[in-house]
Amino acid sequence: GAVVSQHPSWVICKSGTSVKIECRSLDFQATTMFWYRQFPKQSLMLMATSNEGSKATYEQGVEKDKFLINHASLTLSTLTVTSAHPEDSSFYICSARSRQGMAEAFFGQGTRLTVV
């Protein structure tokens, strides 16, 4: 099956610092990856769509300068939360779509970010 690995699983950082989260497709090539944010007991909200070799497409209301997305290869997308503040504390989940364009999303394990 298709495996997506997200790292780290949890991270604590100080306010004002930056944090990078990695999303890797381990056994398939992912032309597109998606980044979601989830608050406790709430739904997943799409933040941005990451396309290999091009700029990410951000959803309305998402600050592109705060949430930097890079998709430099067919197996890796990164989300960097810049100048993190306590309100950025959340659960971030990535998903990937295979190159074959199957109607299926493969999810990473998620990253719990706590900004103190």
Add this chain to the structure above:
Amino acid sequence: AQTVTQSQPEMSVQEAETVTLSCTYDTSESNYYLFWYKQPPSRQMILVIRQEAYKQQNATENRFSVNFQKAAKSFSLKISDSQLGDTAMYFCAFMKAGGTSYGKLTFGQGTILTVHP
């Protein structure tokens, strides 16, 4: 744009009983997919079942089945013989079919299901 609505924030069921989770959606698309995902306390998203909108037959996966009413834009999930391991948050999700839309999901608000022994 499409919307997905789950009107049951929380549900509970006794072990071995049957429970149905509701989901409605709104879209102007003719080709799409609908999903139910399970998110246990580990928060890993697990695909429960998928329905292609062009198929009239309701999808079934072991104890899980759906009631897909395309005209009513309704997509409910029935869990039979509930087990303690079914305790989780369940999300209904919509995916537009075609091209760059594959993989992009719109989620409902979620329903927390608790199975009691």
